């Protein structure tokens with residue numbers, strides 16, 4: 001265990017960036033930001049780590065330039081729909097169709113759907129609900145895709161989602177995803193957080209094999225290093241085998257009052273996890289980890305990293321122009 005590596009990096013606020021073996025700049029396909037001043041710190045951290053494009057998830061559509069605010073890289077906005085008028089079906093449909101048209105005109109490529117067990121518990125809405133069908137059809141027709149979060153760590157189903165009536169089991173989160181993948185076979189669907197099931201790579205392999213339009217993103221730093229690092233050899237083989245189906249993302253969240261270290265420490269953790277074979281303490285605290293969280297690097301080859309960092313994201317997003 002290389003304790004010193006983490007200590008030394010922390011002493012420099014994770015701004016001394018370990019060299020990348022990837023021959024390309026990266027796209028971070030999963031971040032949450034807005035117009036807070038701290039967004040500039042996320043963009044600075046991204047730039048330090050060779051990331052030139054960020055997909056930024058927002059509630060209401062924002063012009064990319066209002067988020068990037070002079071940053072030299074590209075910001076790609078991924079808006080969400082609104083669910084506050086779900087009880088008034090006509091209004092729900094009309095308002096969200098307007099949002100989708102607006103997104104299409106603005107060049108949006110991905111619409112975010114946060115369909116977690118908690119969302120289901122409060123709305124009873126699944127992604128394959130008939131009320132959403134016309135909206136998904138329009139997203140598909142406009143050539144956009146989905147970024148979907150459908151499930152959560154196994155450990156949350158053991159410790160948090162114990163009310164099965166309210167949340168459903170983990171397996172019950174997946175039929176909604178597969179139904180939409182089947183109904184829209186040409187629409188790209190990025191399932192966040194390794195499809196919500198990094199614990200079960202065999203399940204993810206089945207999903208990828210059944211649905212050629214499915215991609216997985218690597219976001220959620222603590223969860224990914226915990227569950228993929230636990231089965232390092234299998235995870236490495238899975239990434240190499242599915243190198244055209246996995247896209248790099250972090251789920252960095254811009255929060256008020258954060259400092260640069262919040263963002264650099266996460267990018268540092270990703271850099272070491274994907275690109276090296278180190279074993280060192282993770283600087284990102286993990287309440288779901290029994291004991292100290294550890295980075296056990298997957299040591300992916302450079303050409304696999306190039307696909308995951310950039311080429312696959314470009315297939316999904318096209319190549320966006322730099323937003324100034």
Ligand SMILES: [Zn+2]
Pocket residue numbers: 030031032251
């Ligand atoms: Zn997220």
